[in-house]
Amino acid sequence: MKIILDGMGGDNAPFEIVKGAVEASQEIRDEIIIVGIEEQIKETLGMFKGKYDEQRIRIVNATEVIMNTDAPVKAIRTKKDSSMVKGLSMLKNGEGDLFVSAGNSGALMAGSLFILGRIQGIDRPALATIYPILGEKPSLLVDAGANAECKPNNLLEFATMGSIYMERVLGRRNPTVGLVNIGAEETKGSTTTKATYELLSKSNVNFIGNAEARDVPYGVCEVIVCDGFVGNVILKLTEGLAMNVLRRLKKAFSDGAVAKIGAALLLPKLKALRKEFDYTEYGGAPILGVKGAVIKMHGSSNAKSVKNTIIKGLPYANQNVVQIIQDAVEELEEITISE
Amino acid sequence: MKIILDGMGGDNAPFEIVKGAVEASQEIRDEIIIVGIEEQIKETLGMFKGKYDEQRIRIVNATEVIMNTDAPVKAIRTKKDSSMVKGLSMLKNGEGDLFVSAGNSGALMAGSLFILGRIQGIDRPALATIYPILGEKPSLLVDAGANAECKPNNLLEFATMGSIYMERVLGRRNPTVGLVNIGAEETKGSTTTKATYELLSKSNVNFIGNAEARDVPYGVCEVIVCDGFVGNVILKLTEGLAMNVLRRLKKAFSDGAVAKIGAALLLPKLKALRKEFDYTEYGGAPILGVKGAVIKMHGSSNAKSVKNTIIKGLPYANQNVVQIIQDAVEELEEITISE
Numbered sequence: 291m292k293i294i295l296d297g298m299g300g301d302n303a304p305f306e307i308v309k310g311a312v313e314a315s316q317e318i319r320d321e322i323i324i325v326g327i328e329e330q331i332k333e334t335l336g337m338f339k340g341k342y343d344e345q346r347i348r349i350v351n352a353t354e355v356i357m358n359t360d361a362p363v364k365a366i367r368t369k370k371d372s373s374m375v376k377g378l379s380m381l382k383n384g385e386g387d388l389f390v391s392a393g394n395s396g397a398l399m400a401g402s403l404f405i406l407g408r409i410q411g412i413d414r415p416a417l418a419t420i421y422p423i424l425g426e427k428p429s430l431l432v433d434a435g436a437n438a439e440c441k442p443n444n445l446l447e448f449a450t451m452g453s454i455y456m457e458r459v460l461g462r463r464n465p466t467v468g469l470v471n472i473g474a475e476e477t478k479g480s481t482t483t484k485a486t487y488e489l490l491s492k493s494n495v496n497f498i499g500n501a502e503a504r505d506v507p508y509g510v511c512e513v514i515v516c517d518g519f520v521g522n523v524i525l526k527l528t529e530g531l532a533m534n535v536l537r538r539l540k541k542a543f544s545d546g547a548v549a550k551i552g553a554a555l556l557l558p559k560l561k562a563l564r565k566e567f568d569y570t571e572y573g574g575a576p577i578l579g580v581k582g583a584v585i586k587m588h589g590s591s592n593a594k595s596v597k598n599t600i601i602k603g604l605p606y607a608n609q610n611v612v613q614i615i616q617d618a619v620e621e622l623e624e625i626t627i628s629e
Numbered sequence: 630m631k632i633i634l635d636g637m638g639g640d641n642a643p644f645e646i647v648k649g650a651v652e653a654s655q656e657i658r659d660e661i662i663i664v665g666i667e668e669q670i671k672e673t674l675g676m677f678k679g680k681y682d683e684q685r686i687r688i689v690n691a692t693e694v695i696m697n698t699d700a701p702v703k704a705i706r707t708k709k710d711s712s713m714v715k716g717l718s719m720l721k722n723g724e725g726d727l728f729v730s731a732g733n734s735g736a737l738m739a740g741s742l743f744i745l746g747r748i749q750g751i752d753r754p755a756l757a758t759i760y761p762i763l764g765e766k767p768s769l770l771v772d773a774g775a776n777a778e779c780k781p782n783n784l785l786e787f788a789t790m791g792s793i794y795m796e797r798v799l800g801r802r803n804p805t806v807g808l809v810n811i812g813a814e815e816t817k818g819s820t821t822t823k824a825t826y827e828l829l830s831k832s833n834v835n836f837i838g839n840a841e842a843r844d845v846p847y848g849v850c851e852v853i854v855c856d857g858f859v860g861n862v863i864l865k866l867t868e869g870l871a872m873n874v875l876r877r878l879k880k881a882f883s884d885g886a887v888a889k890i891g892a893a894l895l896l897p898k899l900k901a902l903r904k905e906f907d908y909t910e911y912g913g914a915p916i917l918g919v920k921g922a923v924i925k926m927h928g929s930s931n932a933k934s935v936k937n938t939i940i941k942g943l944p945y946a947n948q949n950v951v952q953i954i955q956d957a958v959e960e961l962e963e964i965t966i967s968e
Contacts (some may be wrong), residue, residue, distance in 0.1 A: 435811055438811060470862065472774055472777060472858055472862070480858055502865055503862040503864075503865035503866035503869065504865035504866065505869060507866070508869065508873060519811055519818070519819055520858070520859065520862055523809065523842040523863065524842075524866060525842075527842035527845060527866055527867065528866065528870060530844060530845065530846045530847065531866075532874065534847060535763065535875075535902070538902060539878070542895075542898040543895060543898060552890075552892070552893070552894030553891070555890055556895065559881040562881070563877060563878065
C-alpha cells in the first residue's frame with residue numbers, strides 16, 4: 291500500500307505530521323508519500339535522518355496551502371497546487387491507496403466530493419468518528435458533522451457504510467447499529483427518525499433499534515447513526531463534559547492537604563481515564579461514501595495521532611472498503627425504492 | 630399562593646410526593662392541595678401527623694390515575710377524574726396558582742395544552758430544564774424534549790420564554806441566550822439554525838450567538854436554545870456521561886490498596902461532584918407557553934425534589950410569568966411578521 295499524507299494540514303504542520311510519518315514507517319512496510327512545500331518537508335525530514343528508511347518516505351512538492359480559515363469550496367477550486375488538492379488527485383489517479391489529512395475539514399469533504407466523486411448510489415458521503423466508550427471497545431459515530439440535515443435514506447446509507455467500516459477496518463463482526471432518538475420506542479422521535487426506523491428494520495444491517503443519548507456512552511450499539519447536527523452535538527458535548535469533569539476533579543483534589551494526598555495516590559487512575567477520552571489514541575475519522583479511502587485527522591493532531599491514523603487506517607485501503615460499500619449500495623436501492 | 634400537587638404522578642407516588650409536600654409546608658406559608666385517591670393520600674399524610682399544619686395541606690379526591698404507560702392524548706381525554714386532569718382543571722379555574730406533577734410527561738404536556746390552552750401567539754409551548762454547569766450557576770435549556778421538530782419562530786419563542794423565566798424565577802438579570810449550533814459562525818448549521826440566528830439577532834433577548842455543544846457544560850450562555858430533539862440528546866447524554874465517568878472513577882479508585890486509601894481521602898469531593906449532577910437539587914422543569922404555571926418533576930422524584938420543586942417553583946406563579954410571556958409575544962409577532 292502507498293499512503294499519501296497531507297504534509298501541510300493541521301495546526302502542527304509540517305513538524306508533527308512529518309514526525310508521525312517517520313514513526314509510522316518504523317512500524318509498517320508501506321510507502322509514505324508526504325505532499326507539501328518541498329523545502330519545508332525536506333528540512334523537517336532531515337531532523338530525523340537515520341531514523342527511517344529513505345526508500346519508504348518520499349516527498350511530492352505542492353506549493354500552496356489550504357488554511358483553516360479558507361472557504362472550503364473556493365479553496366478546492368482555486369488552490370490547485372495545494373497539498374490537499376494534489377494529494378486527493380494522486381489518490382484518484384491511483385498513485386496511492388489512502389489519503390490522510392489534518393487540514394480544513396470542510397475543504398477535505400468538498401475536495402473528496404469534487405475530485406474523487408461519490409460512490410454511485412450514495413446520496414450523501416459522511417464523516418465517521420470513533421466514539422470512546424469508557425472501559426469498552428469504542429463505537430463508530432456516523433455522521434459526525436458533514437451533513438447537518440439528513441433524509442431517512444441518508445441515515446440508512448450511514449448505517450450501511452458505518453457497519454462495513456466497523457467490520458472491515460475495526461474487525462467487529464456483524465456490528466450492532468442504533469439510531470439516536472429521543473425515546474426507545476419505534477414511534478418516538480421526529481418524522482425523519484420514524485421513517486428511518488422503518489428503513490433500518492428492513493435493511494441488512496444489524497439494527498437493534500433506537501439508542502437514547504443516555505445509553506450512548508455505555509456502548510449500547512457499535513455503530514451510532516444520526517444526522518451530522520446531532521452527531522456534532524454528541525461529539526462536542528462529550529469532549530466538553532469529560533474534560534470539564536476531569537478538570538473539576540483535579541481542582542477538587544488539589545483543594546486541601548488531605549485531598550492532595552488522596553490525589554497523589556490516585557493520579558495514575560485519573561491519567562488512565564483521561565487517556566480513554568484522548569482522540570489521539572484512536573486514529574482518524576474516515577470520509578465514507580466517496581470513491582477513495584480518505585481519513586481526516588483532528589486539526590491539532592500530534593505525531594502520535596498521525597502515526598496511529600496511518601497504521602489504523604490502512605485496512606480502509608487494503609480491505610477494499612470502497613468496493614464493498616459500492617456493492618452494498620445496490621441492495622440499499624432496492625429497499626428505498628420499494629418505499 | 631395555592632400549590633396544586635399531583636399526588637399520584639411518578640414512580641414513588643403517593644408516599645414521596647406527600648412527604649415532599651409536608652417538608653415544603655415546613656418552609657413556606659402557602660397552601661398545598663394534594664390531588665389524588667383520597668384514601669391513599671389521607672393514609673400517607675397520617676404518617677406525618679404533627680409534622681405539618683393541617684390548615685395548609687388539603688386533599689382533593691381524584692379517583693383515576695394516569696400511568697406512565699398510558700398514551701398521553703387518550704389518557705387526558707378519557708381519564709377525566711385523574712389527579713392530573715383534575716389538578717390542571719383546578720389551575721384553570723383559579724382554584725390554585727401552580728400545578729406540580731411527576732406524572733407522564735407527554736400527558737402533562739397534552740393536558741396543559743388541552744385544558745389550559747396556549748398563550749395567544751405562542752405556536753409551540755416548550756419544556757424548560759435546568760442544566761447543571763459544573764461549579765457555576767446552572768443554565769436553562771429550552772426545549773428539553775417537547776418538540777422534536779421546530780421552525781425558527783418556535784426557537785425564538787423558546788428564547789423569549791426562557792429569558793423571562795430565567796429572569797423572573799431564577800433571578801438572573803438580562804440572561805444571555807445561546808443557540809445550539811455546530812459552529813460558532815453565523816453561517817454555520819442547518820437552514821433552521823441559520824434563520825433562527827437572524828431572528829434572534831433582531832429580537833429583544835440578550836443573544837450572544839451560536840453555542841457549540843462543547844461549551845455548553847462550561848456555561849457559555851444562561852439560556853440554551855435548541856429544538857426538543859437536540860435538547861433531549863444534550864440532557865440525556867450529560868446524565869449518561871457524568872454518571873459513567875463517576876462510576877468508572879469509583880471503580881478505578883477501589884482497585885488496589887493504594888488507590889483505596891486515596892479514594893477514602895477523596896470521597897467527600899466525589900460526593901460533592903455527584904451532587905452537582907443531581908437533578909433533585911434544582912427543582913423541576915416548567916412548561917412554558919401555556920396559560921398557567923405548570924411544573925414537571927422527574928418521574929423518579931423523591932420527597933426532597935418534590936419539596937425543592939414546590940419552593941423554587943413558586944415565583945413561576947407569584948411573579949406573573951404567564952402574563953409577562955403574553956405581553957412579550959406581541960413584540961415577537963412584529964419580528965417574525967417582518968420576515
